Amino acid sequence: MEYSLEKKAAKKKTNLISKTISDLKQYKEFIFYNSKYELKVQVANTLLGYVWWLLDPLFHMLVYTIMVTFIFNGRMEGFAVFVFCALLPWKWYTSTIMNSANCVKAKLGILNQTYIPKFVLPLTQIIVNFTKFIFGLIILFPMIFIFDLKLSFHFFEIIIVIFVNALFLYGCSLLIAHYGVFFKDIKNVLTHVVRLWFYLSPGLYSLDQVPESVRFLWWLNPNTTLFESYRNVIMFESPPLYLPLAILGIISLGLIYLGLSKLNKYDKAYLKMS
Incomplete structure (x- = not known):
């Protein structure tokens, strides 16, 4: 009996993965053009266009640097780059998560008329914000020159950090896209959760400033692994944190599978919510 259930579960898992791969191949052009369209719309709604994508993280970095350095008397060499290494992926996080909360619900009118695999909608948000x-x-390189930081070959390992970052973000986005259809206030809740999440992450402070007795709690936060890995390869001429990244990668794959399962299971139920 147990063998039969395990076999059934394995078959279900295989079917979900093969269906996802098949849909990904079939709708790759839709993903590309939809991402392109989203980018054009966002540029059209701003006066500075693409330039704003350079200025936005820069302004955020300046605000936090001034706040910590001058108001709270924080001192750290290259603190602006230190903050920027966390703010840049964090902007990717927040924009993707907040947009994913509405990505299925906002397109229910179109989804009622034509079939689109739901998992491609949060994937579009990942690509747009990436x-x-x-x-x-691009802003990072003049900052590295200004603060006289040295880049090593470890910088190229940022690709691995970005890949794990994308996996984790996609797993979160799939689940948020699902629950966003059923919970109207999810975006309001996420606004506060995301803000709290950032302050509980070592973005504006280093792990050394966290009391050693509770520092292990910070390692339960995925941002700790990601922020520290970004800083290692960009600032400290060191490799990323491979073991924590591997663990986070495995967790992310689990989240992706869970998210895909939810979106697949409730595919028809979403249409009834329009």
Whole structure:
């Protein structure tokens, strides 16, 4: 009996993965053009256009640097870069998560007329906001020059950090996209949760400033692994935190599978919510 249930579960898992891969191949052009359209719409709604994608993370970094350095008397060499290494992926986080909360619900009218795999909608948000993330990285190089930081070959390992970052973010986005259809206030709740999450992450302070007795709690926060890994490869000429990244990658794959399962299971139920 147990063998039969395990076999059934394995078959279900295989079917979900094969269906996802098949849909991904079939709708790859939709993903590309929808992402392109979203980017154009966002640029059209701003006066500075693409330039704003450079200025936005820069302004955030300046605000937090002034606040910590001059108001709270915080002192750290290259503190602006230290903050920027956390703010840049965090902007990718917040924009994607907040947009994913509405990405299925906002398109229910279209989804009632034509079939679109729901998982491609949060994937579009990942791609759109990753494009902004890449623009933000451009700011990083003059900052490294200004603060006389040295880049090593470890900098190229940022690709691994970004990949794990994207996996975790996609797993979260899939689940948020699902629950966003059923809970009207999810975006309001997420606004406060995301803000609290950032302050409980080592974005504006280093782990050394966290009391050693409770520091292990910070390692339960995925942002700790990501922020510290970004800083290692960008600022400290060191490799990223491979073991925590591997653990986070495995957790992320679990979240992605859970999110895909939810979206697949409730595919028809979403249409009744319009």
